[in-house]
Amino acid sequence: MSEPTHHDPLHFDAERSAEIVTASFAGATDERLQEILASLVRHAHAFVKDVGLTVEEWAAGIRFLTETGHACDDTRQEFILLSDVLGVSMLVDSVNRPSDGRFTESTVEGPFHLVDSPARALGDSIDEAGRGGEPCLVTGRVTDGDGRPVAGASVDVWQADAEGFYDVQRPGEVPERNLRGLFTADEDGRFRFRTIVPRYYPIPSDGPVGALLKTTGRHANRAAHIHLEVSAPGIRTLTTHLFVEGSPFLDSDAVFGVKESLIRSFAEVDDPARATEHGLPNPFRHVDFPITVRRGAQP
Amino acid sequence: MSEPTHHDPLHFDAERSAEIVTASFAGATDERLQEILASLVRHAHAFVKDVGLTVEEWAAGIRFLTETGHACDDTRQEFILLSDVLGVSMLVDSVNRPSDGRFTESTVEGPFHLVDSPARALGDSIDEAGRGGEPCLVTGRVTDGDGRPVAGASVDVWQADAEGFYDVQRPGEVPERNLRGLFTADEDGRFRFRTIVPRYYPIPSDGPVGALLKTTGRHANRAAHIHLEVSAPGIRTLTTHLFVEGSPFLDSDAVFGVKESLIRSFAEVDDPARATEHGLPNPFRHVDFPITVRRGAQP
Numbered sequence: 285m286s287e288p289t290h291h292d293p294l295h296f297d298a299e300r301s302a303e304i305v306t307a308s309f310a311g312a313t314d315e316r317l318q319e320i321l322a323s324l325v326r327h328a329h330a331f332v333k334d335v336g337l338t339v340e341e342w343a344a345g346i347r348f349l350t351e352t353g354h355a356c357d358d359t360r361q362e363f364i365l366l367s368d369v370l371g372v373s374m375l376v377d378s379v380n381r382p383s384d385g386r387f388t389e390s391t392v393e394g395p396f397h398l399v400d401s402p403a404r405a406l407g408d409s410i411d412e413a414g415r416g417g418e419p420c421l422v423t424g425r426v427t428d429g430d431g432r433p434v435a436g437a438s439v440d441v442w443q444a445d446a447e448g449f450y451d452v453q454r455p456g457e458v459p460e461r462n463l464r465g466l467f468t469a470d471e472d473g474r475f476r477f478r479t480i481v482p483r484y485y486p487i488p489s490d491g492p493v494g495a496l497l498k499t500t501g502r503h504a505n506r507a508a509h510i511h512l513e514v515s516a517p518g519i520r521t522l523t524t525h526l527f528v529e530g531s532p533f534l535d536s537d538a539v540f541g542v543k544e545s546l547i548r549s550f551a552e553v554d555d556p557a558r559a560t561e562h563g564l565p566n567p568f569r570h571v572d573f574p575i576t577v578r579r580g581a582q583p
Numbered sequence: 584m585s586e587p588t589h590h591d592p593l594h595f596d597a598e599r600s601a602e603i604v605t606a607s608f609a610g611a612t613d614e615r616l617q618e619i620l621a622s623l624v625r626h627a628h629a630f631v632k633d634v635g636l637t638v639e640e641w642a643a644g645i646r647f648l649t650e651t652g653h654a655c656d657d658t659r660q661e662f663i664l665l666s667d668v669l670g671v672s673m674l675v676d677s678v679n680r681p682s683d684g685r686f687t688e689s690t691v692e693g694p695f696h697l698v699d700s701p702a703r704a705l706g707d708s709i710d711e712a713g714r715g716g717e718p719c720l721v722t723g724r725v726t727d728g729d730g731r732p733v734a735g736a737s738v739d740v741w742q743a744d745a746e747g748f749y750d751v752q753r754p755g756e757v758p759e760r761n762l763r764g765l766f767t768a769d770e771d772g773r774f775r776f777r778t779i780v781p782r783y784y785p786i787p788s789d790g791p792v793g794a795l796l797k798t799t800g801r802h803a804n805r806a807a808h809i810h811l812e813v814s815a816p817g818i819r820t821l822t823t824h825l826f827v828e829g830s831p832f833l834d835s836d837a838v839f840g841v842k843e844s845l846i847r848s849f850a851e852v853d854d855p856a857r858a859t860e861h862g863l864p865n866p867f868r869h870v871d872f873p874i875t876v877r878r879g880a881q882p
Contacts, residue, residue: 296670296690296839298677304839305670311800321799323634325669327626332674335622342666342675349662353652363648367641370624371595371604375631376641378597391595500620501610540595540603 302329348492355491361395365493368392368539369502381520386429388575391525391541394511396450401440401464407562409478410441410465413458417446417480419564420550422526424573426473426514433473434577437516440466441477443509448485478562481550481569484508484533497538507533507542512575520578526571548573601628647791654790660694664792667691667838668801680819685728687874690824690840693810695749700739700763706861708777709740709764712757716745716779718863719849721825723872725772725813732772733876736815739765740776742808747784777861780849780868783807783832796837806832806841811874818876825872847872 297304305325312318331337337345355362367373373392381390404410411417426437442464444450451462463482469475489497489504497504508531515521527534527547534542550569553559559566596603604624611617630636636644654661666672672691680689703709710716725736741763743749750761762781768774788796788803796803807830814820826833826846833841849868852858858865 295834295841295843296673296677298674298681301670301674301677301839308670308801308835308839309799312798313800314798317799320634320636320640323630327630327633328669328671329674331622331626332671332678334626335619336678337619337675339675339679341619342672346660346662346666349648350652350655350660353649353655353662356649356652361645361649363645363652367645370627371600372627372631373641374595375597375600375628376636376638378595378600379631379635380638382597499611499613500608500616501612502607535594536607540600540607542594543596544594 302326305329348496351492355493360488360491362488362491362493364395365487365491366496368487369493369497371540374540377523381522386576387578388522388524389543389545390523391543391546392539393513393523394539394541396444396452397442397511397513398452399461399464401442401466402461404465404467404477406467406470406474407476407478408465408467409563410443410463411445411478411480413445413462415445415447415458417483418569420479420481420569420571421476421553421562421564422479422510422571422573423476424474424575426469426475426516426575426577428519428577428579433471434469434516434519435471435473437469437473437475437514437519437577438466439469439475440464440513440515441479442511443479443482444485446480446483448483476562478564479510481528482508482510484531487538502538503533503536504538505533505536506539507531507537509541509546512573514575514577516577518579520580520582522575522577524575526573528571601625604628647795650791654792659787659790661790661792663694664786664790665795667786668792668796670839673839676822680821685875686877687821687823688842688844689822690842690845691838692812692822693838693840695743695751696741696810696812697751698760698763700741700765701760703764703766703776705766705769705773706775706777707764707766708862709742709762710777710779712744712761714744714746714757716782717868719778719780719868719870720775720852720861720863721778721809721870721872722775723773723874725768725774725815725874725876727818727876727878732770733768733815733818734770734772736768736772736774736813736818736876737765738768738774739763739812739814740778741810742778742781743784745779745782747782775861777863778809780827781807781809783830786837801837802832802835803837804832804835805838806830806836808840808845811872813874813876815876818878819881821874821876823874825870827870 306322352362383389426434467475486504508528509525513523529549548571550571553570554567556566605621651661682688725733766774785803807827808824812822828848847870849870852869853866855865
């Protein structure tokens, strides 16, 4: 038998397990990858030790990951869904786009920004289907941290309909790119468009992630929201949601996308003159969403 | 806008992110699952924060997991391979089967215990193919923590051949269940069998896990070993390896399976009388592997 060499780092030892595995990556030329793997290994090993993971539980984890992988195809990304329901997607967003209170907060982009939004004129309606729903006027103004308007800012919007479906979930039933629009703010940074109030909707729940939610007593719903992506030369692109005050699930959004500052009243307006001015039936709902963006290069 | 309710735990907040997500599992009826998810979320969020994971790095992680899932099928388990090369499999083994120094140490079972080993008589050869390799005698004795023999213990063995392949990797080329054997120890706990010295071999490296090893400058090889699984009524089943002293990769086994105490000399014996006694050519190699098992129920 060979003489034991207790300081050889690559013979397994439960006490030093993360250190041993991290040492195996010492030859990696990509230092950032090495740093990420070291942290990943440290946390994965601490998790196993902290909970005293049994062999059966480990095997159940392997099965879950395998099923999640098999649920992924060209149109479905079950691992992103897993990241979403574990709050990891929102955390990655926050880590990369911290808000200091002066700027409009961001949220995740989500999986439905699949197609380019059609360019539309300020005041246009994005509801091409006309299948019902509460008529709504959305107004806003894009300014920078000093309150100066961002003239000509691009405001890309997309949303679910009054039954909780995006256009891409209803191919053939609704016009392509229904409830999507790419607007250009005016010289004063202002934008406006007509739409219908979106409904809350469930994330796909017929796969392993849905089974996890069910097993743990969680629902699969997202609170009602309109997606906005605001960009302009010289500002950092903002990806966010505008949440409908009073929507179910604001306090338990399945992907943790809700931030207090993004919840807005979609107040009822009963004013025939204003309705006519905007080309809306009376009464209608109105939400105003002032947006403050950060000047500077993309990170 | 709704009044902010700063103590609502399910609106996202980067500082308290793990706490918020853990609270979402409060309705789970399975307390153990709740405990595991809480630790998983805590470590996953700490990992993202510790390294400051970028959106691009997160996306690369999603892609890697998806490819790993797609590489899994009925005959290949790429997630187990990932667990192996990150040392997680060995850690789970250690957490569940701690050694206090008195008992023979365990290692992982590995993916090649696919078929039942054929029952063989003590002293039989497990090398049915006869395709070459160094002839070898393996002897051992199974005792308990007090040094008492475990009469009639089952000793299940399987190994790669002199070129580093298991029978299941060479269907049609070698007899089925070649280099596998199920032996029954005698009244004194002793067992012996003839075989050939196994060679080191690479784990499957044509998938995402192989790509990870390559990118990080790691090789895919396992040090040469014979697998043993020792069981008997009233003792805890031991799954371990017997490593060949002097094998390449003992200090860098790709799955971290090596423990000092499991490395043994396969010493050359030049003794025509002993060779004849055991039905082996002269010279031959001999390894003795005393095995100490723990009495008690399976955990």
